[in-house]
Amino acid sequence: MVQDKDKRQELSAAARGQAFVAQASVVIAACGTETEYIMTCGQHCYPIDVTIAMDHMSLMATDLGLGSCWIGAFYEDQVKQILGIPENVRVVTMLTLGYPAEAPAARPRKRLDEIVAYDAWRN
Numbered sequence: 454m455v456q457d458k459d460k461r462q463e464l465s466a467a468a469r470g471q472a473f474v475a476q477a478s479v480v481i482a483a484c485g486t487e488t489e490y491i492m493t494c495g496q497h498c499y500p501i502d503v504t505i506a507m508d509h510m511s512l513m514a515t516d517l518g519l520g521s522c523w524i525g526a527f528y529e530d531q532v533k534q535i536l537g538i539p540e541n542v543r544v545v546t547m548l549t550l551g552y553p554a555e556a557p558a559a560r561p562r563k564r565l566d567e568i569v570a571y572d573a574w575r576n
Contacts, residue, residue: 455480460535467531468524468547477522477549482536483507485543503545510548520553 455461456479464482465475474480483506485499492498511521524547532544 455482455536463535464527464532464547467535468527471524471526473522474524474547474549476551478551479549480524481507481510481548481550482532482538482544483546483548484538485545486541488541488543499543500545507546507548510550514550518552519550522549523547524549 455464458475461477461480462475464480465471465473468474483503485503488497488499490498492501507523511523514521527544527547529544532538532547533540533542538544
């Protein structure tokens with residue numbers, strides 16, 4: 454968990470200059486340490502495990518009245534250097550947390566029948 458203002462500023466630059474990263478109260482760099490394990494389905498386990506944890510964190514943040522934003526656009530090598538993360542550890546994502554400056558209206562969402570297929574794949 455990164456609270457230091459200067460480090461958050463550096464992470465903002467590593468996140469392709471996204472200014473809100475520096476403005477957040479806290480930035481969490483979520484890492485996978487067991488990067489070799491492959492699940493039976495053929496997927497690497499670590500990105501899925503980290504994603505589940507981050508999803509739970511963002512849901513809890515919302516419940517606590519905090520805002521959060523998932524950051525996937527970043528240069529992993531720069532984040533590792535800034536935070537002293539070992540080479541064998543993967544930075545999967547970053548999550549900003551803080552009190553929101555605004556409460557924008559909900560964006561339009563796709564209808565359920567546009568994103569769900571029952572019983573078989575459909576185009």
